[in-house]
Amino acid sequence: MENKMDMTFNYPSLLINKNIAIGNIKVMAEKASSLGKDLRPHFKTHQSAEIGEWFREYGIDKIAVSSPQMAAYFAEHGWNDILIAFPVNIREIDLINQLANKITLGICISDLKVVEKLVNEIVAETDIWIELDVKYYRSGIDFSDTEGLQNIVSKIKKNSKLNFKGLMVHKGDHYTTNVELQKQKHFEAIEIIQNVREFMDKYSENYIVSYGDTPSCSSFDKFDGVDELRPGNFVFYDFMQVSFQACDLNNIAVCLSSPVVATYEDSRKVITYGGAVHLAKDFISGEQESFGKVVRLRSDGWDTKIVGNVDKVSQEHGIITWNEDEDLPLPGEVVGILPVHSCHTASTMGCYYDLNGIKINRFNVADLGHYQKI
Numbered sequence: 001m002e003n004k005m006d007m008t009f010n011y012p013s014l015l016i017n018k019n020i021a022i023g024n025i026k027v028m029a030e031k032a033s034s035l036g037k038d039l040r041p042h043f044k045t046h047q048s049a050e051i052g053e054w055f056r057e058y059g060i061d062k063i064a065v066s067s068p069q070m071a072a073y074f075a076e077h078g079w080n081d082i083l084i085a086f087p088v089n090i091r092e093i094d095l096i097n098q099l100a101n102k103i104t105l106g107i108c109i110s111d112l113k114v115v116e117k118l119v120n121e122i123v124a125e126t127d128i129w130i131e132l133d134v135k136y137y138r139s140g141i142d143f144s145d146t147e148g149l150q151n152i153v154s155k156i157k158k159n160s161k162l163n164f165k166g167l168m169v170h171k172g173d174h175y176t177t178n179v180e181l182q183k184q185k186h187f188e189a190i191e192i193i194q195n196v197r198e199f200m201d202k203y204s205e206n207y208i209v210s211y212g213d214t215p216s217c218s219s220f221d222k223f224d225g226v227d228e229l230r231p232g233n234f235v236f237y238d239f240m241q242v243s244f245q246a247c248d249l250n251n252i253a254v255c256l257s258s259p260v261v262a263t264y265e266d267s268r269k270v271i272t273y274g275g276a277v278h279l280a281k282d283f284i285s286g287e288q289e290s291f292g293k294v295v296r297l298r299s300d301g302w303d304t305k306i307v308g309n310v311d312k313v314s315q316e317h318g319i320i321t322w323n324e325d326e327d328l329p330l331p332g333e334v335v336g337i338l339p340v341h342s343c344h345t346a347s348t349m350g351c352y353y354d355l356n357g358i359k360i361n362r363f364n365v366a367d368l369g370h371y372q373k374i
Contacts, residue, residue: 009334009357012278013257014349016236016360017301020253022054024234028217029058032229035221040064042085042212042232045343048352048362049077051235062104064212064230068095073363075103082106083129085168085212085230087139088114093121100124106165110139112148115155118162127165128156129210132196134189136172143192146199153203166208166227167200169193171216177243177286179219186216194225218246238342239293243284249304254352255336256345257297258318260329270294270308270329272318274337279313280344292337294320301355302336310337 025041032039041055042064052063052074062081065071071082072095083106088096099105106127109115118128130152133140141148156162171189193209200207211223212230218241223229236254237247258274284290294308308322318337322328329335339345346352352360 009257009353010259012259012274012349013353014346014351015255015257015297015302015336016051016352016354017253017255018054018354020251020301021051021235022057024237024247024251024253025055025058025060028229028231028234029055029060031217035223035229037223037226038062038228040083040210040228040230041235042066042230043074044070044085045232046235046346046362047073048360049074050360051352051362052077052079064210064232067365068092068099069365070363071099071103071105073367075099080104083127083168083210083230084108085129085170085210087111087131088118090114090117090121093118096126097122097124100126108168109152110141112152112155115152119155119159122159122161125161125163127163129165129168132167132169132193134169134171134192135185136170138170138172140168143196149196149200150203153200164204164207166210167193167196168210168212168230169226170212170230172213177245179245182215182219182244186220187222189216190222190224190226197225214241215244215246219244233343236342236346238339238345239290240282240284240340249306249338252338252342254342254346255295255297255302255338256292256349257334258337260331260333260335262331263322263328265328268322268324268328270320270322270335272320272335272337273316274318275313275316277315278345278348279310279318279337279339280341280348281313282339282341282344284340290340292318292339294322295336295338297334297336299355302338306338308335 044066064083064085081104087110088107101124110131131140208227210228211226214231214233217231237251258272262271292310296303307326308320
């Protein structure tokens with residue numbers, strides 16, 4: 001097999017095709033605009049200041065992140081409207097106050113007891129979002145708990161620094177290969193949101209609803225009662241999103257380059273330097289369990305024809321079954337692996353390389369003094 005891409009990567013590296021990523025951003029921005037919705041992309045997928053700049057070209061001026069440290073990183077790079085789309089950690093009140101003094105900061109409430117703490121300790125003007133659980137059952141105030149929602153809004157109004165901004169929804173159980181079930185869950189969530197709005201309108205005005213998850217934002221057009229879309233994974237996509245029919249293989253913008261270290265002709269097995277510490281351990285179940293799909297690399301990226309399957313991973317090993325109709329690679333050659341979950345692969349790898357071999361850095365929580373003396 002000809003090893004077409006020669007960027008001198010002698011170890012696993014996460015490649016990014018900038019053109020594909022920008023194309024994904026463009027499509028989502030245009031979709032949100034056509035639906036009359038704002039787009040607040042979640043930056044937890046790429047966590048890179050440089051990649052963040054690609055979004056500005058499409059009028060994006062507000063983002064979501066998953067921690068105060070990540071918010072501080074993007075604030076340092078010029079983002080001034082940031083929602084921390086994770087239940088507020090009251091041990092980080094000092095950093096939250098510092099950020100709120102500099103930017104328009106939103107924080108997420110998932111428990112009335114936390115609001116009581118914030119009322120006494122928030123000293124800078126801060127947007128408050130209530131996380132609404134619409135049958136995902138992860139975190140948030142249950143949509144049927146109207147009394148709880150009313151109590152939280154009442155508590156927020158006790159501190160003039162707290163501004164009730166709206167409701168935040170993540171419908172994570174859209175992550176299924178059953179497209180009809182996706183549609184059913186999405187339409188059910190939209191109906192719940194509309195019902196909750198009828199109730200909330202009695203107690204507050206000028207609030208908005210933010211709705212996230214890449215499968216629904218990619219696949220559906222019905223968002224009645226929603227004001228802004230908050231997908232994240234769409235910038236890269238991955239093989240999981242392909243399995244959900246949220247995108248095609250040619251929309252995947254990242255690929256792990258993985259050197260071949262051994263091949264076994266009789267079993268059609270290929271061993272690569274690219275295991276759990278590189279890909280993470282997400283997998284797709286079904287007739288063929290998969291920790292990633294193998295493709296050939298080329299000078300302008302990678303093929304979309306799948307030539308093998310990552311059957312399992314250990315710490316550094318990738319164990320691949322090579323397709324019967326494809327020539328086995330030789331030790332020393334480099335193959336590409338399309339990740340199952342690009343968010344986790346990007347997090348484990350810690351940086352990216354573009355197709356010219358130029359390194360693209362990303363947020364590292366250790367750089368911001370994550371471990372503090374207590």
